[in-house]
Structure formats: structure tokens, C-alpha cells
Amino acid sequence: MATNEAVRWFMMIGFLVVSISQSCAYGKPEVPCFFIFGDSLLDNGNNNFLPTLRVNYLPYGIDYPTGPTGRFCNGRTPVDVLAELLGFENHIPPFATTFGLATLRGLNYASGTSGIRAETGSQLGVNVNFDRQIQNHKSAVLRIASILRSKESAMKYLNKCLYYVGMGNNDYLNNYLQPRFFNTSRIYTLDQYAAVLVRQYSSQIMTLYKYGARKFALIGVQDIANTTYAFNQNLVSLVEKLNADLGDARFIYVNSSSVTRSTSAGFKDYDTSCCPVNRLGLCAIFQIPCQNRSEYALWDSFHPTEAANIVSARRTYNSSDPSDTYPMDISHLVNLSLES
Numbered sequence: 001m002a003t004n005e006a007v008r009w010f011m012m013i014g015f016l017v018v019s020i021s022q023s024c025a026y027g028k029p030e031v032p033c034f035f036i037f038g039d040s041l042l043d044n045g046n047n048n049f050l051p052t053l054r055v056n057y058l059p060y061g062i063d064y065p066t067g068p069t070g071r072f073c074n075g076r077t078p079v080d081v082l083a084e085l086l087g088f089e090n091h092i093p094p095f096a097t098t099f100g101l102a103t104l105r106g107l108n109y110a111s112g113t114s115g116i117r118a119e120t121g122s123q124l125g126v127n128v129n130f131d132r133q134i135q136n137h138k139s140a141v142l143r144i145a146s147i148l149r150s151k152e153s154a155m156k157y158l159n160k161c162l163y164y165v166g167m168g169n170n171d172y173l174n175n176y177l178q179p180r181f182f183n184t185s186r187i188y189t190l191d192q193y194a195a196v197l198v199r200q201y202s203s204q205i206m207t208l209y210k211y212g213a214r215k216f217a218l219i220g221v222q223d224i225a226n227t228t229y230a231f232n233q234n235l236v237s238l239v240e241k242l243n244a245d246l247g248d249a250r251f252i253y254v255n256s257s258s259v260t261r262s263t264s265a266g267f268k269d270y271d272t273s274c275c276p277v278n279r280l281g282l283c284a285i286f287q288i289p290c291q292n293r294s295e296y297a298l299w300d301s302f303h304p305t306e307a308a309n310i311v312s313a314r315r316t317y318n319s320s321d322p323s324d325t326y327p328m329d330i331s332h333l334v335n336l337s338l339e340s
């Protein structure tokens with residue numbers, strides 16, 4: 001038994017030496033780990049295993065090095081580009097297929113059709129809603145505590161990581177705006193719904209805080225038929241409140257309409273999808289997409305092209321416009337030292 005223990009330690013130190021020397025070869029990332037919570041804008045394969053919307057078929061992934069992966073995009077998502085800007089040697093892998101030591105670099109829990117509310121998107125099948133993404137994170141935290149051999153060292157480690165949360169789009173698209181399936185639009189006005197959503201979101205964020213999260217980027221929702229203004233306003237207020245209440249944590253708001261719709265990005269076409277779409281607005285299977293994907297901002301009916309994701313990720317990381325990120329951009333957020 002003692003021998004097994006020694007062998008395990010020895011192997012673990014070996015792995016750590018290998019991973020540390022690898023990170024030196026590539027330069028150390030600006031944060032030790034990067035955790036991602038969200039919907040189809042960020043999903044990179046978690047839905048591939050679920051009976052719901054999934055896109056692990058061409059033309060999705062046509063510009064991604066390994067082809068279709070489950071990303072709802074022709075190439076990289078905003079968090080892929082951010083991982084590169086932060087100095088990670090690889091994109092952050094999906095929770096569904098990642099085990100063991102790889103957990104230390106962070107995980108992507110995002111699931112297409114998911115939302116803040118548990119029932120959101122359920123008319124399309126089974127997704128991993130935000131509460132379950134947080135449950136998955138809890139199991140990753142336990143994994144990290146066992147790798148680092150104590151809860152205290154795990155918390156210290158997790159305090160330094162970046163937590164990127166983009167939820168809420170489907171609470172409109174696949175809930176409030178689907179009265180055939182959901183009764184929220186009969187129960188709440190838009191203002192009430194925004195308040196109810198952000199209250200629930202706030203308590204979910206506090207659960208992540210309890211699991212050691214301290215540096216948060218909270219992404220505003222897209223402009224969906226003029227229904228989401230109140231949500232984003234409440235989210236900005238939440239960011240202000242959390243920054244005032246929690247001295248040892250920092251929150252930023254990312255204005256997704258400002259970072260994705262900027263006309264200065266110079267796309268030829270902002271409103272037509274690059275691929276031919278099916279009745280759900282996703283790319284029809286095996287259909288040929290537009291020739292030059294860099295000219296289009298929209299890939300299918302809902303999701304930006306890689307070219308647009310590069311523009312928005314760069315503006316989220318290093319913003320030259322104060323309405324992009326508030327009160328600071330990600331390059332400053334990750335640089336903060338937040339000792340309590």
C-alpha cells in the first residue's frame with residue numbers, strides 16, 4: 001500500500017514536471033486555468049452525447065483543425081480565441097470527454113439550448129442546464145482537490161483562474177419566446193422576467209464563488225427581438241453589486257452586442273448566414289457553405305463565424321472602447337492580484 005502510494009506520487013510529480021516544462025516551452029498562460037459555462041455559442045462537444053441539438057457534422061468545423069467537434073461554428077469559438085490570447089497551448093476541452101490531470105487547465109461545460117432556468121430548451125431535448133454545469137464543476141473541483149492533495153491548495157489554485165459565463169440567450173429564444181411550450185411569457189412581463197432571471201443567475205454565480213471562483217467575465221445576452229435590454233441592464237447592476245460586496249473577487253460585464261455587431265469589423269455581410277440552413281436555423285447537413293467565410297459575420301441563423309468570433313474575443317480581451325467591457329477588459333482582469 002505504501003509502495004502504491006509512493007508510485008502514485010512519483011507518477012504525479014512526473015506528470016507535473018512534464019506539464020510544467022511544456023508550459024515553459026509555450027510560455028506560461030496568464031491564468032493557471034480557464035473554466036467556461038454557457039450555451040451553443042460556447043459548446044465544444046458536450047451536446048454530442050445528448051439527445052438534443054448537436055452539430056458534429058459538416059459543414060460545422062470546416063475551418064477547425066480537427067473538423068466537426070460539436071462547435072456551433074465553422075471554426076473557433078470566442079473562448080478558443082481567448083484561450084490562445086491568454087497563452088494556453090490548447091483550447092479548453094469539453095467536460096464530457098476530459099478526465100484526470102487535464103482538469104487542472106480548466107474545462108468547458110457549455111451546452112447548446114441550455115439556460116439559467118432548468119426547463120429552458122427542453123422542447124428540443126435534454127441539455128446540460130446551468131445548475132447541472134455547476135454540478136459538473138463541483139465534481140471537477142473535487143478532482144482538483146484530490147490531485148493537489150488538499151482542499152486548501154485546490155481553493156488557492158482555483159482562486160487564480162478565469163471563469164467565463166455566457167448564459168441567458170436561450171431563456172429568451174428557447175423559453176420566453178416559445179409560448180407553445182413555456183408559460184413564462186404569461187406569468188411575467190419582460191421586466192419581471194429579466195429580474196427573475198438575474199436573481200437566479202446571481203445565486204448560481206455565488207455557488208461558483210463558493211467553489212473558489214474569483215475572476216468572472218459575465219457575458220451579456222445577444223439582442224433577441226428587442227427583448228433582452230432589461231436583462232443586460234440588470235446584469236450590469238449585478239456586476240456593480242458583486243464588485244462592491246465581494247472585496248476578494250472581481251466581475252466584468254462583456255457587452256456582446258457591442259463586441260459582435262461592431263461595423264468597424266468590416267464584414268461584407270452581417271445578416272445573411274454563410275451556410276444554407278434547415279428549419280431550425282442550423283446549417284443543413286453536408287451543404288456547401290459560402291466560399292469566403294471571412295466576409296460573413298453570421299455562420300448559421302444564430303451563431304457567428306470564426307471571423308466574427310476573432311473580432312469579439314480580441315475586443316473582450318483588449319478593448320479600445322469602454323462600452324465593450326465594464327469596468328475592465330479580460331487582460332486587466334487576469335492581471336489583478338486579489339488577496340483577501
Ligand SMILES: *[C@@H]1O[C@H](CO)[C@@H](O)[C@H](O)[C@H]1NC(C)=O
Pocket residue numbers: 119182183184187
Ligand atoms: C408553468 O409551467 C410549469 C411547467 O413547465 C408548471 O410547473 C407551472 O405550474 C406553470 N405555471 C403556471 C402559472 O401555469
Ligand SMILES: *[C@@H]1O[C@H](CO)[C@@H](O)[C@H](O)[C@H]1NC(C)=O
Pocket residue numbers: 225226
Ligand atoms: C427593435 O427596436 C428598433 C428600434 O426601436 C426597431 O427599429 C426594430 O424594428 C425593433 N425590432 C424588432 C424585431 O422588434
Ligand SMILES: *[C@@H]1O[C@H](CO)[C@@H](O)[C@H](O)[C@H]1NC(C)=O
Pocket residue numbers: 232233236255257258323324
Ligand atoms: C452595449 O453596446 C451597445 C453598442 O455599442 C450600446 O448601445 C449599449 O448601450 C451597450 N450596453 C451596455 C449595457 O453597456
Ligand SMILES: *[C@@H]1O[C@H](CO)[C@@H](O)[C@H](O)[C@H]1NC(C)=O
Pocket residue numbers: 268292293294295
Ligand atoms: C476573403 O475575404 C477577406 C475579407 O473581405 C479578404 O481579405 C480575403 O482576401 C478574401 N479571400 C479570398 C480567398 O478571396
Ligand SMILES: *[C@@H]1O[C@H](CO)[C@@H](O)[C@H](O)[C@H]1NC(C)=O
Pocket residue numbers: 318319320331
Ligand atoms: C490593446 O490594444 C491597443 C490598441 O487598441 C494596443 O495598443 C495594445 O498594445 C493592446 N494591448 C494588448 C495587451 O494586446
Ligand SMILES: *[C@@H]1O[C@H](CO)[C@@H](O)[C@H](O)[C@H]1NC(C)=O
Pocket residue numbers: 331332335
Ligand atoms: C500585467 O502585469 C504585468 C506585470 O505586472 C505588466 O507588465 C503588464 O503591463 C500588465 N498588463 C496589463 C494589461 O495591465
